Amino acid sequence: MPAIVTIRDLSKVYDGGFEALKHVNLEIEAGEILALLGPNGAGKTTLISIICGMVNASSGAVSVAGHDIVTSFRAARSQIGLVPQEITLEPFEKVIDTVNFSRGLFGKPADDALVEKILCQLSLWERRDARVNELSGGMKRRVLIAKALSHEPRVLFLDEPTAGVDVELRKDMWDVVRELQADGVTIILTTHYIEEAEAIADRVGVINAGSILLVKDKAELMTQMGRKELRIELQVPPEAVPESLSSYDLRIEDGALIYTYDTNAERTGITKLLAALSDAGLVMKDVSTRQSSLEEIFVTLVEDAS
């Protein structure tokens, strides 16, 4: 896949001396959903703000669809839609007016049919004449998405799109994001919620303290980084790891034996372990496996980095 957003050696030092980004390099592929994970203050919002033109970079370059964001800012920005983290809407404006405003701002002539389509897609059409301050929090967030989509961007940035949103609405949002991807829109979302990245992202980038720690295909990341656990429940719950099994990486949890192994290793050691259990005369009641989640991977990465 060709890159639609290319970030080269991007750094940002704020006036107060805070170094928000440190030589960031990143290529975002056309048509993908990239989740940027990182703790608070990691630099996610600064990165998005620079790409979208709200913050000036200290050094480095960014291009969107081949257009430099500084020298060809019109061409670059017209490709981008942004849904900000905070709900920032003019309270007394009508929903339809604020969406039309966004479209005009991005240099596009009025298109009632398109705006109707977007508002319907986001279940806002019925409330098009409502003032923004009459809407619920979830609805306001949809209005922000409608505004960002009003000029048909090829790249959509969602900065913490589901922060403070209930579970049902979050799932709705994910559906909207998947539909957009099906329409060919590239989506970059920052999130605190690992489950969000796990649910919808194609690739995951982890950012911490202004540096990108890694960017990987989500499935690959989970396989590569993933440690699996084999849980063996015995007929008679053991109190300690039997002497004959001490050579295996075993621990006891809730009366069951837990064996941790690396899925990427040439030999996982499972067959030998099971044979050893049988030799020791231990009778198994149940066996199950569990893969570590993206959250655990993320925590490990950030902890290692700091």
Place this chain on the structure above:
Amino acid sequence: MNFYAIKAIYISEMKRFFRTIAQSFISPVLSTSLYFVVFGTAIGSRINEVDGVSYGAFIVPGLIMLTVMTQATSNAAFGIYFPKFIGTIYEVLSAPISFLEIIIGYVGAAATKALFIGLVILGTSYFFVDLTILHPLTMIAFLLLTCLSFSLLGFIIGIWAGNFEQLQLIPLLVITPLVFLGGSFYSISMLPPIWQTITMFNPVVYLVSGFRWAFFGVSDVPITISLLAIAGFTLACLAIIGWIFKTGYKIKN
């Protein structure tokens, strides 16, 4: 040039104005009427003509200037400060528009509002005094330039202001006193010589004087100097705005 963006900003700003049309319209009409009652009728009846013009009519240009300057400044200041305050400025900054287009949209809308209010006051004054405008084109040109230049000033204030207090500071503490002391309600020649000299440092004198010349053909300072003064003021505001956008002052970090 991104004309759709200019139009979008302009229309959005004008809609805000029309949402509060009663307040936008009634407030200047009421305050102008009060000025006419107090200055024109109560006090004016005891004052003879000033420069050959009845006192009631004499104060009309000054009254229009007073309101136009304060309205242009505060409308433009609020227009750009409000999106900054509630955060919607992100959209303007991330849009494919140049700073010139942003200014045309916001300042154009603020100037239009001020012009509208200025014309409303002019209309209101016909209910109180007999008025003949000697140089209507010059009058309109002066009014337009004042609306524009003070909207530019307001835009600067709106960018600079960090809170609502600062937003009100310059219109209240600078513009209003300068207009009152700038010959809005009297001729400079009525002042003692020393105050006449001091008054010449007040830029508003040149605007009020030029504007009054357009009405009655009499002025405290020559009309060309008045025109140069307002043109210079407009250029100064444009230069400051140019610098603001070049450096991203208080907008982009």
